[in-house]
Amino acid sequence: MFTRLETAQQKWGGRLTAIDSWLDDRQQLIVSYCQLAALPPFDKKSQQSLPATTEVQSFCQKLMDYLSAGHFEMYERIVSECAVNGHDSRKLADSLTPKISASTDVALEFNDKYAEVADEQWTASFDQDLSELGQVLVERFEFEDQLIQTLHNKHSDAVSA
Template structure:
C-alpha cells in the first residue's frame, strides 16, 4: 500500500493543496497501521499487543481519513468534474458508491476498537487489521480512480486552452 501511495504522490502531488493533504493523511494512516500491526520496520520483538492508546490513535486517524474523503475531497472532485461534462460525472458516479462499503468497514472497526479496554477484544486485532487492510486497499484504489479521472480531465482541458 505504501508503494501505491508513493505512485499517487508522484502522479498527483503538488497539483492541489487538498489532494496533497489527503495523500499525507493517507501516509500517516498507513504508518500507524504498520505500527499497530507490527509490520516492518515496526516489528514488535516481544509480540505483545499494542497499547489501547495506540489503537485509539489509529482509529482516530482512520475516522478522520474516511470523513475527509466523504465530506471534503469527494465533494471537490464532484464539483470539478461537473465542469467537464457528463462523461466525467458518469465516471465519478460509478466509483463513489463502491467506496461506501469501505467507509462502513472502517467505521465498524472504529466502533469495535476505539474505546475498548478489553484485552480479549485486542486478541482479535490481527485478524481485523488484516481484513481492514484489504478493505482500505480497495478504497485507495477507488480513490485513485477518482483522482485519475479528475487529473485526466484537467490535463485535457489545459491542452485545449
C-alpha cells in the same frame, strides 16, 4: 500500500494542494496502520500482545479523520468537478462512490469496536479485524486513485486550455 502511495504522490503531487493534503493524510494513516499491525519496518519480533489502547485510539482517530476528509471534502469536490467536466467522469464517480462507501462501513465498524475501550475479547478478533481493514483500505485507495486521476486530468485540461 506504501508503493502505491509513492506512485500516487509522484504522479499527482504538487499539482493541487487538496490532493497533496489528502495523500499526506493517507501516508500518515498507512504509517499508523503498519505500526499498529507491527508490519515492517515497525515489526517487533518479541511482540506477543495487543497494541496499547492509546495506539489503537490514535490509529482510529487518523482513520476517522481520513474518512471524513474524503467524504466531506475530496469526494464532493471530485464529483462536482466531474459533473462540470464531462458525463464520463461523472459516471465513473457515481460508480466508485458506493464501493468507497462500503469500505467506510468496514472502517466505522472497526472504529466502533476498538476506539474506546480496551477489552480482553480483542485477543480473539483484533488481528483478523485489522487485517480485514487493511485489505479494505487497499481497495479503497485504488478507487480513490481513480477519482484523483479524474480530478487531475480535468484540472490539467482546464489549466492547459
